[in-house]
Amino acid sequence: QRLQQRLRRRQFRRRRSQRKLVNRAELGAPVSVLRFDPIPYPIWRRRMPGWLRTASRPLLRRWLPVEADEHPPDSPQAVTAYLRRWGLAGEDSLPDEKWPLPETVPDAEPRSAPDGRVRLPAQWEPVEAVILAWPVLYPALWDGHAQMVSALSPVTQVVIIVPAPGWSDAISRFLAATMRLTPGIRFLHLPTDDIWVRDYGPLVGYGPDGGRVCVKPVFDPLPHYPQARDNRMARRWAAFADIPVRALDLHLEGGNIWTDGAGTLIVSEQIFHSNPYLSRADVEAKLRAVFDFHKLIVTPRLKREETGHVDLVVRLADAQTVLVGAPGVFYNGGQQRAAADLFRRETNAAGLPYRVIELPAPPPYLNWGVYPIWRSYTNALTVNGRVLVPAFGIPDDRRALAIYRAAMPGYEIIPINCRASVNGGGAVHCLTRDILA
Incomplete structure (x- = not known):
């Protein structure tokens, strides 16, 4: 009898969970609401205890190019390796598109605008x-x-x-x-x-x-x-x-x-x-x-x-x-x-x-x-x-x-x-x- 009661309770819980999923689907909610997607924020640069930074950095390096902004690829071979390493290019040869080096924006102070209110344009303006x-x-x-x-x-x-x-x-x-x-x-x-x-x-x-x-x-x-x-x-x-x-x-x-x-x-x-x-x-x-x-x-x-x-x-x-x-x-x-x-x-x-x-x-x-x-x-x-x-x-x-x-x-x-x-x-x-x- 105890075994039958346990089975009935288990079946009841299963039916109840299925009804919840059906109701959520009827309301338009996704059945799966939990994901593990990359977060586009530099979480390794977030303020955190030193021990946590030390422990997490090697792990993060496996999943993200955490130093790429400071250490860009310095040769065509390094560019190809980087793009392939992070799934941005296949094994086919990449276009040999050499772009001129960009201008560097100097760290200079701009002119001050005269007094007067500024009209912001709408996005549909030119x-x-x-x-x-x-x-x-x-x-x-x-x-x-x-x-x-x-x-x-x-x-x-x-x-x-x-x-x-x-x-x-x-x-x-x-x-x-x-x-x-x-x-x-x-x-x-x-x-x-x-x-x-x-x-x-x-x-x-x-x-x-x-x-x-x-x-x-x-x-x-x-x-x-x-x-x-x-x-x-x-x-x-x-x-x-x-x-x-x-x-x-x-x-x-x-x-x-x-x-x-x-x-x-x-x-x-x-x-x-x-x-x-x-x-x-x-x-x-x-x-x-x-x-x-x-x-x-x-x-x-x-x-x-x-x-x-x-x-x-x-x-x-x-x-x-x-x-x-x-x-x-x-x-x-x-x-x-x-x-x-x-x-x-x-x-x-x-x-x-x-x-x-x-x-x-x-x-x-x-x-x-x-x-x-x-x-x-x-x-x-x-x-x-x-x-x-x-x-x-x-x-x-x-x-x-x-x-x-x-x-x-x-x-x-x-x-x-x-x-x-x-x-x-x-x-x-x-x-x-x-x-x-």
């Missing part, structure tokens, strides 16, 4: 260049970056920043294997701490006289990681490009700001969390002192998402069309619903109502059992008639692309593989920095 920080430390991201270069180079200049001059040879040979290299691809030697150039890159707008101005906020969102080179990047680039700089005394990342270029500024609540010693009125006053806008819209931020940025919540397709993640039944359903309802009530600075279009909002998965990963289709980039939309290799990709085509007629919609980059908290928009014409 773009002169797009900056990418090449992921030399993260081989899993090379394919996605190559797709972005291929999609962008026919319509704008692509500036690839590298941590050492020798990397231009390896990257150009890798790109030449899949696309035709054009003079519109430019390499710059400008060391950074990481690849998320949207957040620390130059935020360029127009000053009162119509000239270009680079706005430089405070950048230090990751206190446990090195950030000094990222924090200097925009000022070095501005000096190199001879664009004056206007300082913004706020902690603000480029991924947490949208604009329609006509008086509307959109940020998430994260801006108040990033500046805890200032009141909301003080934060808005500092924004108004530097940026030329008439209306500020503040969206919710996603919960249990590290950045809190608005580009993971909403996206402007034009001055009256907002793309948002569809409210789901998962952890951030309330945040997404609140964002959609906010724009259904709101108007832009011209007093015109918004048309709200919902994009799929895939459920999160846990990477390494610790990090919830949120895949957002709003993290896209518009450049000179093209829209680069993140794709994650899931059925929702097709729906998202169809929605973009319907919402943005006249634009070429191009999917970009972001399955690897999303494990670092971002996709196309986070990995690029557009510079207006």
Whole structure:
């Protein structure tokens, strides 16, 4: 009898677990929510006890080129060996594409911009260049970056920043294997701490006289990681490009700001969390002192998402069309619903109502059992008639692309593989920095 009772209890537990899986599948949740994907952050440089650093470094060297930014391949043979070692090239011979050594951006101070508020352009305005920080430390991201270069180079200049001059040879040979290299691809030697150039890159707008101005906020969102080179990047680039700089005394990342270029500024609540010693009125006053806008819209931020940025919540397709993640039944359903309802009530600075279009909002998965990963289709980039939309290799990709085509007629919609980059908290928009014409 005891054996029969145990068997019945075991069968009951099995049926109950099966019902849970069926219910989760009906709700659209993945049956497997646990993954062990590479994390595109330099975790070996994170502040940690010395013994842990010593113990973990040899193990990390097996899985990642942890010193590649400081020690680039120094010969064609070393380039080939590196690309093959990390699965970036097969046994076939690589194209013998020798690219000129990149210019080095000097560590110089830029000119100061005159007083006056800066108008940030909308993304659908003409773009002169797009900056990418090449992921030399993260081989899993090379394919996605190559797709972005291929999609962008026919319509704008692509500036690839590298941590050492020798990397231009390896990257150009890798790109030449899949696309035709054009003079519109430019390499710059400008060391950074990481690849998320949207957040620390130059935020360029127009000053009162119509000239270009680079706005430089405070950048230090990751206190446990090195950030000094990222924090200097925009000022070095501005000096190199001879664009004056206007300082913004706020902690603000480029991924947490949208604009329609006509008086509307959109940020998430994260801006108040990033500046805890200032009141909301003080934060808005500092924004108004530097940026030329008439209306500020503040969206919710996603919960249990590290950045809190608005580009993971909403996206402007034009001055009256907002793309948002569809409210789901998962952890951030309330945040997404609140964002959609906010724009259904709101108007832009011209007093015109918004048309709200919902994009799929895939459920999160846990990477390494610790990090919830949120895949957002709003993290896209518009450049000179093209829209680069993140794709994650899931059925929702097709729906998202169809929605973009319907919402943005006249634009070429191009999917970009972001399955690897999303494990670092971002996709196309986070990995690029557009510079207006």
